[in-house]
Amino acid sequence: MALLKIAEPGQGRTRQAARRKRAVGIDLGTTNSLVATAEAGKARVLELDGARLLPSIVHYHKTGFSVGGATPHAEAMSVSSVKRLMGRGREDVSHQLSYKLEDSTTSGMPRIVTPSGHVSPVQVSAEILGVLAKHGAQVLGGDLDGVVITVPAYFDEAQREATRDAARLAGLNVLRLLSEPTAAAVAYGLDKKLQGTIIIYDLGGGTFDVSLMKLQRGVFEVIATGGDTSLGGDDFDRAIAQWILQQGKLQTPQGRDWAELLARSKAAKHKLTEQAETTVEYQDWQGVLDRETLLSLIRPMILKTLKSCSRVLRDGDITSDELTDVVLVGGSTRTWGVRESVRDFFGREPLCSLDPDEVVAIGAALQADVLVGNKYGEETLLLDVIPLSLGIETMGGLMEKIIPRNTTIPVARAQEFTTFRDGQTVMALHVLQGERELVPDCRSLARFELKNIPAMVAGAARIRVTFQVDADGLLEVKAEEMVTGVHSSVVVKPSFGLLDSDIEKMLVEARSAVESDVKTRTLREKQVEAERHIEALNAALAADADTLLDEAEKTALQEAMNTLAEAAGGNDGDLIERLTHQLNQVSQEFAARRMDAGIRKALAGHAIDELD
Amino acid sequence: MNNKPTDYFALLGLPQVFDLDSAQLESNYRKLQVLWHPDRFVSESDNKRRQAVQQTSLINDAFTTLKSPLNRLQHLLELNGIDTAVLKQEELDGNFLFQQMEWRETLQKCGVENNEPGLQALDTEVRSTLSQEQKACVDSLGSGDYSKAKMLFHRLQFLYKLTQEIRALEDRLLEY
Numbered sequence: 174m175a176l177l178k179i180a181e182p183g184q185g186r187t188r189q190a191a192r193r194k195r196a197v198g199i200d201l202g203t204t205n206s207l208v209a210t211a212e213a214g215k216a217r218v219l220e221l222d223g224a225r226l227l228p229s230i231v232h233y234h235k236t237g238f239s240v241g242g243a244t245p246h247a248e249a250m251s252v253s254s255v256k257r258l259m260g261r262g263r264e265d266v267s268h269q270l271s272y273k274l275e276d277s278t279t280s281g282m283p284r285i286v287t288p289s290g291h292v293s294p295v296q297v298s299a300e301i302l303g304v305l306a307k308h309g310a311q312v313l314g315g316d317l318d319g320v321v322i323t324v325p326a327y328f329d330e331a332q333r334e335a336t337r338d339a340a341r342l343a344g345l346n347v348l349r350l351l352s353e354p355t356a357a358a359v360a361y362g363l364d365k366k367l368q369g370t371i372i373i374y375d376l377g378g379g380t381f382d383v384s385l386m387k388l389q390r391g392v393f394e395v396i397a398t399g400g401d402t403s404l405g406g407d408d409f410d411r412a413i414a415q416w417i418l419q420q421g422k423l424q425t426p427q428g429r430d431w432a433e434l435l436a437r438s439k440a441a442k443h444k445l446t447e448q449a450e451t452t453v454e455y456q457d458w459q460g461v462l463d464r465e466t467l468l469s470l471i472r473p474m475i476l477k478t479l480k481s482c483s484r485v486l487r488d489g490d491i492t493s494d495e496l497t498d499v500v501l502v503g504g505s506t507r508t509w510g511v512r513e514s515v516r517d518f519f520g521r522e523p524l525c526s527l528d529p530d531e532v533v534a535i536g537a538a539l540q541a542d543v544l545v546g547n548k549y550g551e552e553t554l555l556l557d558v559i560p561l562s563l564g565i566e567t568m569g570g571l572m573e574k575i576i577p578r579n580t581t582i583p584v585a586r587a588q589e590f591t592t593f594r595d596g597q598t599v600m601a602l603h604v605l606q607g608e609r610e611l612v613p614d615c616r617s618l619a620r621f622e623l624k625n626i627p628a629m630v631a632g633a634a635r636i637r638v639t640f641q642v643d644a645d646g647l648l649e650v651k652a653e654e655m656v657t658g659v660h661s662s663v664v665v666k667p668s669f670g671l672l673d674s675d676i677e678k679m680l681v682e683a684r685s686a687v688e689s690d691v692k693t694r695t696l697r698e699k700q701v702e703a704e705r706h707i708e709a710l711n712a713a714l715a716a717d718a719d720t721l722l723d724e725a726e727k728t729a730l731q732e733a734m735n736t737l738a739e740a741a742g743g744n745d746g747d748l749i750e751r752l753t754h755q756l757n758q759v760s761q762e763f764a765a766r767r768m769d770a771g772i773r774k775a776l777a778g779h780a781i782d783e784l785d
Numbered sequence: 786m787n788n789k790p791t792d793y794f795a796l797l798g799l800p801q802v803f804d805l806d807s808a809q810l811e812s813n814y815r816k817l818q819v820l821w822h823p824d825r826f827v828s829e830s831d832n833k834r835r836q837a838v839q840q841t842s843l844i845n846d847a848f849t850t851l852k853s854p855l856n857r858l859q860h861l862l863e864l865n866g867i868d869t870a871v872l873k874q875e876e877l878d879g880n881f882l883f884q885q886m887e888w889r890e891t892l893q894k895c896g897v898e899n900n901e902p903g904l905q906a907l908d909t910e911v912r913s914t915l916s917q918e919q920k921a922c923v924d925s926l927g928s929g930d931y932s933k934a935k936m937l938f939h940r941l942q943f944l945y946k947l948t949q950e951i952r953a954l955e956d957r958l959l960e961y
Contacts, residue, residue: 776798
């Protein structure tokens with residue numbers, strides 16, 4: 174199993190590489206995936222067996238599997254387009270698949286039936302990530318310090334969480350989940366010095382995103398985003414396949430035959446990028462597909478994307494005349510008719526000077542290099558938004574929005590609710606995502622209960638529900654009873670994610686295969702965490718101890734640090750954890766004072782800068 | 786825990802006024818974001834990362850609040866100890882209530898008749914009233930007349946809600 178990154182000591186390592194931190198950007202696509210690296214603002218896509226695009230396909234046979242385009246085992250079953258299943262239930266999959274799905278007992282996500290057993294979409298994605306990361310590590314000459322993985326901007330909570338789980342399963346340290354259009358904007362901003370108000374139109378194999386962004390001097394700000402996470406070039410192929418079946422009066426084939434028909438349809442689509450018509454053969458049938466017919470087949474889907482575009486313009490309160498540029502991203506923007514439709518809609522020639530297949534991976538690599546700590550030049554700042562509103566079910570089956578869509582992240586919002594029965598001690602909470610008013614029309618993310626509420630009369634309890642979305646767009650929900658000070662809090666994971674126990678189990682299986690050990694890993698993690706903490710605090714003390722702390726406070730902090738430092742040298746993970754927590758408590762006040770001082774400093778004396 | 790609201794003006798280093806310099810607001814916001822964005826703390830301790838997320842959440846909230854004239858006004862009143870949630874009978878304005886009803890009727894009619902141009906005209910009228918009321922806010926706050934400002938807040942609140950409903954209807958008429 175290729176689940177864990179394996180160190181390749183010494184291979185290709187140069188002096189310079191040894192000093193730099195190793196990071197890659199990964200574009201985990203529906204049909205193809207890429208890995209890229211960057212150094213000092215210059216990125217390059219890495220080649221795998223001579224190709225830059227790795228087909229996002231895993232071939233499973235009885236005794237194992239292989240990833241990508243290489244000729245699979247004779248008995249193998251190929252699993253493709255798995256990105257469409259991430260964070261989705263069986264009922265969400267409306268199109269025909271070339272493989273079978275079965276419900277899972279522990280997660281809302283279905284399992285894929287393969288000759289080597291049932292696999293989750295998360296596992297399949299992890300295999301693809303594993304291959305890309307391993308290759309990146311080989312090229313860079315050692316273990317990766319971190320990766321940036323891109324996700325469609327329009328991915329909801331469950332889909333992001335599933336992607337995060339796949340990365341964990343592959344043993345990767347995720348620096349950031351980055352929206353694909355934002356990654357593309359970074360590439361254009363840094364490489365082509367693009368500035369102003371722009372639209373990124375990103376049509377991939379299985380997903381469509383459109384983002385309205387403001388780019389200025391290193392700041393990449395998403396104003397509004399829209400899209401469809403199940404619309405892409407794959408759907409064009411399916412439309413062509415249906416046309417072929419209709420023309421030849423043929424039955425819809427199953428399994429491998431269906432996959433074969435799709436492959437022919439895709440080939441015909443590609444041909445039409447270069448020429449006006451092409452001959453298509455399938456079984457005994459033969460016919461001609463021309464551009465006009467192609468356009469009539471895919472026009473409804475293109476119109477859907479343009480509708481998202483107008484909504485984003487309206488959300489951003491802007492007209493297309495006010496745009497500086499429209500940028501095309503994603504391999505499917507090459508399909509004949511797409512570029513033309515976008516041009517007509519926005520009334521300007523769209524930009525695609527960077528390869529639409531590679532631009533997302535390039536942006537991810539540039540950002541990975543910065544995030545991992547390889548500093549150079551101007552500082553960049555990415556301000557992203559949540560694509561869909563987050564809320565909670567209230568009485569009468571209504572969705573009450575707590576954080577509206579297009580809110581800049583990170584964000585925290587709280588709302589108070591109360592009990593509606595006398596003596597009620599339990600409150601059920603249902604977390605939702607979507608724009609519609611009725612609960613069944615929104616995506617259900619999680620259900621949880623706040624227990625042990627002290628018995629009171631109806632309406633007396635004050636339950637504060639807090640939504641916190643981090644910079645990756647991942648949500649954490651907490652509920653607390655405020656009146657009595659009895660604070661119960663719960664952190665939810667979307668019900669489509671894997672259970673922590675599932676991940677643990679898969680990790681254990683993966684590790685035993687490479688003779689690793691969970692315990693050592695967790696101990697090491699705790700040690701690293703403690704060391705980081707001490708290091709950061711030392712730096713903070715050196716800078717601000719004299720101005721912000723008195724002698725007694727200094728001594729107390731120093732003692733807590735010394736105790737932790739000693740423990741971190743030993744093998745008692747629990748003790749390290751406890752002391753880290755203790756140091757946290759002791760240093761909290763100091764951190765708060767530094768934060769205030771930092772804000773004062775940042776804002777003081779900047780009036781003159783504003784004049785330039 | 787204290788119940789005093791966080792002063793978002795102070796947090797963003799701005800004077801406590803309604804008539805805010807929006808360029809200064811954006812520039813101060815960016816500076817604080819650069820300072821605290823979680824991207825700068827990726828390889829630091831969990832504690833530090835959590836702090837960064839909390840701090841930027843607060844900064845984002847402050848920015849969104851101050852950017853919107855309505856929320857800015859509400860925040861200003863709140864900081865001056867005025868509760869905007871409660872409106873007393875004598876604080877209602879008869880003329881404005883009448884105007885409200887008229888606008889609502891027009892909106893409804895446009896919906897029934899699929900009258901898009903009529904809706905655009907209503908939109909223009911409401912927006913122009915909105916900007917007049919905002920100017921009035923600047924004046925009454927400048928002279929320290931908070932009860933007038935509170936009344937204006939409730940007008941603005943209605944007007945903003947109406948623009949949202951106009952937009953929702955527009956969406957429907959244009960079939961988004």
